[in-house]
Amino acid sequence: MKISQITYLKKETGLIFAPVVASVLYMLPLDMSREAQTVLAIMGFCLVFWLTEVIPLSMTALLGVSTAVVLGITSIKEAFLSFGHPVILLFIGSFLIAQAMAKHGLDKRFALNLLTRNFFVKSPFRLIAGFSVISFLLSMWVSNTATTAMLLPLVLGIVYTFKQNKIKGISNFSIYALLSVAYSASIGGATTLIGTPTNLIGAGFLKEAGYDIDFLKWFILAFPITFTVYVAFLFYIKFHIRNFHFDKNEIKKIFVEEKKKLPKISLGEKNTFFVFCLAAFFWMLPGIANLLGNKELYTFLKSHIPEAIVAVIAAVLLFLLPSKKNEGTLSIEDIKKLDWDVVLLFGGGIALGKLITKTGLADYIGQKVSSLISPELMILFIVILIITMIFLTEISSNTATVITFAPILIGILKEMNMEIFYPVFGIIIAASFAFMLPIATPPNAIIYGSRHIPISKMVKVGLFMNIIGSVIISTFIIIYMK
Incomplete structure (x- = not known):
């Protein structure tokens, strides 16, 4: 089945099930406030829409927040205050x-300067390591989608050369x-x-829960986890x-x-x-001061030069610094290319998260879940959460999944008087680790679109990566907690 057909079926399913799920959640005889149950119904509707991507993710978030205002759960001023969040x-x-x-x-120059080093052309493994290390490093600063799209033509150029020279095993090499x-x-x-919207x-x-983490x-x-x-x-x-094997001189x-x-x-x-260097320096400076013990x-x-202000000033500098006559390094056209869908999703998502907390829904879910889990099983609970997050993001947006589950998990951990920061940090990291399906992440979709990777191979390698990711994330989170 083609990706377009799968997308169509998902949308049709979402249009049918979202109202049904919302209605059922609203009418369930639950011992919570009417406001909390209304927010539960709204979140149920949004979750189905997010999973099936009936409309853009940001529009679903805005619909959820707007519905809460219409139903009197919150005021319009309070509801949309999150759109000014740092x-x-x-x-x-x-x-x-x-x-x-x-x-x-600048990104392409960095990539080619690295790939022309003798180290990376001496063997097939080193060549792949060259591509992957560029992807790994660049995606810390540039979007995962842009990084993959930039490197794809370079990889395909190598694959094409191998095919011209009729080198055996090229199909397997191109896949990896x-x-x-x-x-x-x-x-x-x-x-x-x-590095990715889910982290932000x-x-x-x-931060809403009282944990202000610096860059x-x-x-x-x-x-340590990602490496x-x-x-x-x-x-x-x-x-x-x-x-x-190949001829390194050709490569x-x-x-x-x-x-x-x-x-x-x-x-x-x-x-x-x-x-970029200026911004990176000021992003890391508060953390360096903290490490040196200068509170x-x-x-x-943190109060005068927070990360958000550094980013804004850096962006303004790019518009001020000239690159050509009468033209800045960035122009108005670059603002138009901003991923406004994600920006609006941020605002709507944080607003919905606040509603979950404000109405007592997070506390209610926390009480119910904490009554089922003994403190001795807390480690197992965290491991299950991380595994669930990784596999859930195979079929849904990782940003939408974090928006839905992070505030609920915070409520559960509060009720259990457990450490909040590290388990939540673990599921945020896990949300980026979806490797099995083309629809899981834009990078997966881009390389699948090259038609060099059978879906069965992506699922097989992706399953291995999901399992490895689950084990490594869980291990580090447990170590951090202890």
């Missing part, structure tokens, strides 16, 4: 920095080369606070392409030719690199 400013600013990288070709790009982008994106949304919920702390906690998963994936690839020639096509380093690239400087930086 997380939204951080996303807009960081996206514009990434946009400047792509616009001026393409998967390495997509999977590494998803893994790398979870590493930094700005999750950080927003943690450096996120990296310090996430990097371990990444290394496990490389070992898996190395085993499966061990019998494939280097391709990359050198591509590098020659690059124009001279432009002023726009220099501006972008300068602004006074840390408090000052």
Whole structure:
């Protein structure tokens, strides 16, 4: 069945089941306030719409918040206050920095400069490692989708050359080369606070719960997890392409030719690199102050130069710094290319999360779930949550899944008087680890669209990655908690 047919069936299913689910949840004889049960019905409707993507995810979030206003659950002022949340400013600013990288070709120059190194063309495994490490590193700062789309032509160029030379085993090599790009982008994106929308949304919920995580702390906690998963994936690839060989001179020639096509380093690239370094420095500075034990400087930086303000000032600089005569490094056209769907989803998602907490729905669910789980089984509960999150995001948007479950999990952990931060951090990271299906993530869809990867192969390798991801995330979260 084609992806378009699956998408159509999902939408049809969603249109039928969303009202049914909402009605059932609203009429159930539950011992909660009417407001809480109304929000439960709204969330049930939104969840079905998110899972089946009947309309854009942001429109579903806005529909949910608007319905709450119409039904008198909250005022319009309070409902839409979340659209001014610092997380939204951080996303807009960081996206514009990434946009400047792509616009001026800084990301491609970085990729080709790395791939022309002798180290990466000496063997098939090293070549794949070259592609994957670029994907892993770039996706920490640029969107996973843009990273995958940029690297795809380079991988396909290599595959085409191999086919021209009738090298045996090219089909197997092409599969793992393409998967390495997509999977590494998803893994790398979870590493930094700005790497993927789910991280920012999750950080927003943690902040509402009283946990303000800075850029450096996120990296310090996430990097050991993502790097371990990444290394496990490389070992898996190395085993499966061990019998494939090629002429390294031919491969280097391709990359050198591509590098020659690059124009001279432009002023726009220099501006972008300068602004990126400046933003990265100020994002990490509060964390460095905290690590050095300077609480006074840390408090000052967090209150006067928070991550969101750094991102906004960096974006403004890109509009001020000229790249050509009468033209900034970024222009008004770049603002139009901003992923406004995700921006609106952020605002609507955080608003819905606040409603879950405000009406007592999170506390109610927390009480019911905590009464079923003894503290001795808490570790098992967290492991099950992480596994569930990974497999659930195979069929639904990871951002929508985090929006739905993060505030509920916070409520459950509060009722159980358990550590909130690390389990919630674990499910946020897990939300990026969907590897089995083309519809799971944009990187998966992009490489599947190349028609070099059978769906059965993606499911097989993806299942392995899901299991490895579950084990590694769970292990690190348990270690962090202890």
